[in-house]
Amino acid sequence: MTDAPAIRRAGPDDIPACAAIVHGWVERTDWMPKRFSLDEIVAMFRDALATREIDVIGDPIAGYLSLDPQSARIVGFYTDQPGKGLGRTMLDHVKAGRDYLQLWTHEPNVEAHRFYTREGFQIVERDEEGDDGLPELRMEWRREAAADA
Structure with a gap:
């Protein structure tokens, strides 16, 4: 990917788009329990915005x-365009300046798992039961482990 979309810090106006990406993934994933409505996911994002570093990619937001x-x-x-390099771009961004x-x-x-291993x-x-019962x-x-690989 030569011209990777810009990554920027999310703000309150970005929350609905981020929530929609998660909600869409849950709806398309047959093994994932459908526990939360879109409105509930939006509320979770609003709560998280104060304590987490949330970055977005694309315009419109694609991940x-x-x-x-x-x-x-x-x-x-999450990205709504798997296989387009957006996930790797975001992961490289968050790895920068970190060791762990x-x-x-x-x-x-x-x-x-394949993506993360790569x-x-x-x-x-x-964890046998995880947060979602899965x-x-x-x-x-x-x-250092990544450098040795």
Whole structure:
């Protein structure tokens, strides 16, 4: 991708677009429980905006990455255009200046695991019930581990 879309910090006006990306993914994913309405997801984003670093990509917004800076945990990371390089662009952006990141991913999300593994993440833990009642895997990225690969 030669002209990657710009990444910028999300603001309150970006919340509906980010929530719509998550809601759309949940609706399209047969194994994912449909626990929250679009309005509830919007409310969760509004709450998170004060404590997380949420970056968006594209105009219109085509993806977002939400990071808890205290724990270096990627809490949410979705694009509505998989395979176009947006996820990698966002992940490279959040890795810059950091030596460590972690995230939880649903075990059935095999495509996400392949992506994270290609990007230097390793599975370090499994939670049988996860936040959504589904098994989840915790993955970590460390700059020194990525440099050795």
